[in-house]
């Protein structure tokens with residue numbers, strides 16, 4: 326029998342929250358599939374992080390500690406994961422559905438001649454096989470994908486599972502990786518010159534979606550409510566993709582994951598990729614003119630109306646109440 330291999334990611338000197346979510350998925354699958362959880366922690370000078378991960382759900386951690394892994398490089402990362410798959414005799418390899426996960430996972434699957442399931446929000450083991458669920462058609466349908474045989478590489482949506490809590494017995498061991506085939510070269514890391522509010526720290530967020538209709542409407546309608554409430558403005562991905570707002574406003578699986586006390590979603594349908602970024606908010610108000618919009622499923626208060634009637638009226642009422 327194979328093992329479950331978690332590929333952990335390091336960001337800003339710490340193991341990413343998404344990797345602890347993978348550990349949680351792997352630990353639960355270990356119970357149902359009878360497999361052992363093994364993990365890969367890769368980087369340079371990462372012994373302490375590997376040790377920490379082994380105690381928090383990572384199980385037997387293979388440590389690829391090499392200067393070649395100091396900065397992200399798809400070829401080097403792929404070489405390390407290939408070595409870990411072999412050392413762990415893994416038949417299920419889990420990566421996060423993050424930019425580096427998207428980069429490595431399909432190459433890994435192709436190189437291993439393995440099956441690939443991307444962007445899962447749930448994995449179960451029953452009937453003697455791994456069963457994956459992923460959203461399709463903008464979250465309108467759930468696809469159930471089963472792995473009938475062979476090795477499977479899967480990426481899991483950040484935010485879809487709670488991170489592993491508690492402590493486990495774990496161990497670390499060095500993994501030797503050959504980097505002969507590495508052709509990609511790290512050049513530099515460029516940080517975006519984001520000047521916006523850090524949404525992850527905002528207590529109140531007022532987000533607008535495609536329903537806001539035009540870039541200037543964010544300044545005219547959404548930002549004034551955020552200002553009145555002393556909060557920050559957010560957005561869904563189509564708003565950012567259209568160039569209406571910069572990426573640091575984006576809430577969701579490929580934007581920021583937020584957990585404010587109050588989240589107001591105006592003109593946002595509630596696709597899973599948006600929901601994973603905001604569904605843990607303490608109180609959610611959704612304003613949408615479509616009564617069947619999925620955002621209402623997570624809303625504490627739903628307003629079926631035109632946002633251009635509701636949001637300015639709300640702004641006026643809040644400003645009026647403040648005197």
Ligand SMILES: Cc1cc2nc3c(=O)[nH]c(=O)nc-3n(C[C@H](O)[C@H](O)[C@H](O)COP(=O)(O)OP(=O)(O)OC[C@H]3O[C@@H](n4cnc5c(N)ncnc54)[C@H](O)[C@@H]3O)c2cc1C
Nearest residue numbers: 534535536561562577578579580592593594596599614632
């Ligand atoms: C790999 C991947 C990653 C993704 N990452 C993200 C992410 O990080 N964040 C994210 O948001 N999305 C993400 N998406 C996109 C996601 O699937 C949806 O397409 C997106 O969230 C939809 O945005 P929206 O709700 O603004 O637009 P739509 O789905 O078009 O919804 C617009 C809504 O506005 C309502 N509306 C229109 N006019 C009004 C009005 N006047 N008053 C009130 N309501 C009105 C409509 O009824 C509708 O419900 C990702 C997709 C993929 C495939």
